[in-house]
Amino acid sequence: MKHPFSSYRKLFPILERTAQLSSCSQSALSLPVRGAIDDYLEVWLQRGADWGYWMEQVELARAEFARMINAKPDDVAVLGSVSDAASSIASALTFEGDRREIVTTTLDFPSLCHVWLAQQPRGAKVRFVQAEAGSTRTTAQIAEAVDARTALVSVSQACYYDGQIIDIATTGRAAREQGAVQFVDAYxxxxxxxxxxxxxxxxxxxxxxxxxxxxxxxxAFLYVRPELAQRLTPKVTGWFGRVNPFSFDPEHLDFADGAARFNTGTPPMMCASVARASMSLLNEIGIPSIEAYLAELSAVALEEAARLGLSVASPATPAAKGANTAIRIPNAAEVEARMLQSGYVVSARNDVIRVAPHFYNTADEVVGALRELTRLTQ
Known part of the structure; x- marks a missing residue:
């Protein structure tokens, strides 16, 4: 298979010696990202403190993310983690009367499920859809679970465990038809x-x-639909959630318009510098092109796994899964460490090894990783 992004591989030095196939956990370090870190440290070293530079990096990162998802920068808040974003959203919701349910699945990332479970003392009831690894029915199961009692639908667009895809347009439509809202984990x-x-x-x-x-x-970046944002008042907040953070008024609480009301404390400046550089590279290439190529690598992975007789936890068709192809391995953590010694960075989760390439990887690297995995587990 011809590599459409071969000119970009030189930006990822680790690929000269190691095949990093762990983007479901941590992607490879690129030279633009390394440069952004070095620039941040140099500014710190030379200027001591440069608030204007820090905030510029935050705004540039916000703009790159907004560009990536076809939103406006004002519709995006910047927080420390997806758990923080979900907690802020949860704090703004009410669970009263007959509308108390949060619908999620048993294959959503536990951290988010824990955020929703933490709302039970406030009246929330968490309803778990029993999702199965490798299934293509989870979208329909979620949609069927939504009813007049639903306040929030929480979905992972791509599952951390097996990579299965949820059609967020379909589940979101099911939520709207019942008067509920949807939270999408796009990590x-x-x-x-x-x-x-x-x-x-x-x-x-x-x-x-x-x-x-x-x-x-x-x-983390949190997009909130503008009309919805105006109706929500988070109880998790900080000075960057104010109309004017620099008024330094301790006695009055107001909330900025739109997604800015979900900002909390001082944003993560250095992380923003990195995110600005990394997302700029992705936007330069174009996510649709990346998605198409990763679907080709998924086809390669599924075909090779079948040829090798590996037990695949992921859906059996590329269209039903993301870049992650999960292979069932009982001693996954141990095998992950041995794979690294063999020159392959993969990611273990419970009883699977996840082979998760990005645009910089090649079909040969995917095939090589699966063959080495087979060798180590025979």
Whole structure:
């Protein structure tokens, strides 16, 4: 298979010696990201403190993310993690009367499920859809679970465990028809799957920079549909959620318009510098092109896994999954360490090894990783 992004591989030095196939956990370090870190440290070293530079990086990162999902920068808040974003949203919701349910699935990332479960003392009732690894029915199961009792639908667009895709337009429509709203966890999809929050009519969507966005942990982006944002008042807040953070008024609480009301404390400046650089690279290439190429790599992975007789936890068709192809391995953590010694960075989760390439990877690297996995587990 011809590599359409071969000219970009030189930006990822680790690929000269190691095949990093762990974007579901941490993508490879690029030279633009390394440069952004070095620039931040140099400014700190030379100027001591430069608030204007810091805030410029935050705004540039916000703008790059907005561009990626077809939103306006004002519709995006900047927080520390997706858990923080979800907690802020949860604090703004009420669970009263007959509308108390939060619908999620047993394959959503536990951190988000824990946020929703923490709302039970406030009256929330969490309803878990029993999702199965490798299934293509989870979207329909979620839609069927939504009814007049639903306050919030929480979905992972791509599952952290097996990579299965949820059609967020379909689940979002089911929520709207019942008067509920939807929260989308895009941590395993943003940067590898094209997202258009307007076309898909997304209410709320959050992601962090560490995985397919090519960045580091410590920063998250929260999109909130403008009309919805104006109706919500978070109880989790900080000085950057104010109309004018620099009024330094301790005695009055107001909330900024739009998504800015979900900002909390001082934003993660260095992480923003990294995210600005990493997302700029992704936007330069174009997410639709990346998504198409990763679907080809998924086809390669599924075909090779079948030929090798590996047990695949992911859906059996590329269209039903993201870049992550999960292979069932009982001693996954141990095998992950042995794979690294063999020159392959993969990611273990419970009883699976996840082979999760990005645009910079080749079909040969995917095939090589699966063959080495087979060798180590025979």
């Amino acid at each position: 395993q999809s943003a940067g590898s799957i094209a997202i258009d929050v307007r076309a898909q009519e997304v209410d709320m969507l959050a992601t962090g920079a560490q995985k397919y966005l090519l960045g580091i942990p410590g920063i």
